Amino acid sequence: MEIIEEANKHFKKLYSGKSKSFFTRCKARLGDVRRSSRNANTWIIHGRPEMGDYDQIYIVKYSEENRRYECSCYNPLKQWSNRRRREVCTHVGAVILSRLIELYRQKRLKDE
Numbered sequence: 001m002e003i004i005e006e007a008n009k010h011f012k013k014l015y016s017g018k019s020k021s022f023f024t025r026c027k028a029r030l031g032d033v034r035r036s037s038r039n040a041n042t043w044i045i046h047g048r049p050e051m052g053d054y055d056q057i058y059i060v061k062y063s064e065e066n067r068r069y070e071c072s073c074y075n076p077l078k079q080w081s082n083r084r085r086r087e088v089c090t091h092v093g094a095v096i097l098s099r100l101i102e103l104y105r106q107k108r109l110k111d112e
Contacts, residue, residue, distance in 0.1 A: 003108060007100040014096070015088070022090060025051060029094035030101075043098075045091045054078075058091045069095065 012023060029045060036042035041062040047053030059072045069092040074085045 003104045004101055007097065007104045010100055010104075011093075011097045015093070018088075018093075022093060025090040026093035026097050029090055030098055033094050033098045043095045045094060051090070060092055060095045062095075 008023070008027065011026070015022070028051070029048070032046040032048065034044045034046075036044060039061075041064065043060045045058045045060060047055045047057060055072070061070050062068070063070065069088075071084070071089050071091045073089050073091060
């Protein structure tokens with residue numbers, strides 16, 4: 001099985017209650033995910049107006065202490081922030097999927 005397919009299957013298991021649209025949108029955002037050069041637990045995601053993004057960039061941070069991802073779209077001043085926070089936004093979803101793909105790539109290299 002291809003690495004991306006394996007990672008995507010794992011991702012769908014983690015978020016089995018999410019809609020097909022959620023997975024499609026996360027996968028579409030993969031090319032927009034960039035890891036910060038300043039902090040290993042921070043990613044920059046380029047906004048997509050066609051996906052309803054109002055900002056040019058979104059910042060996703062992972063807190064090892066809280067074991068949670070936080071996205072700049074969770075800012076209480078932003079529309080739909082409470083819902084996004086409760087349900088996991090596709091910015092965070094794209095980061096998680098990106099990380100899973102990287103983990104599967106590393107595993108494949110290790111196994112070879």
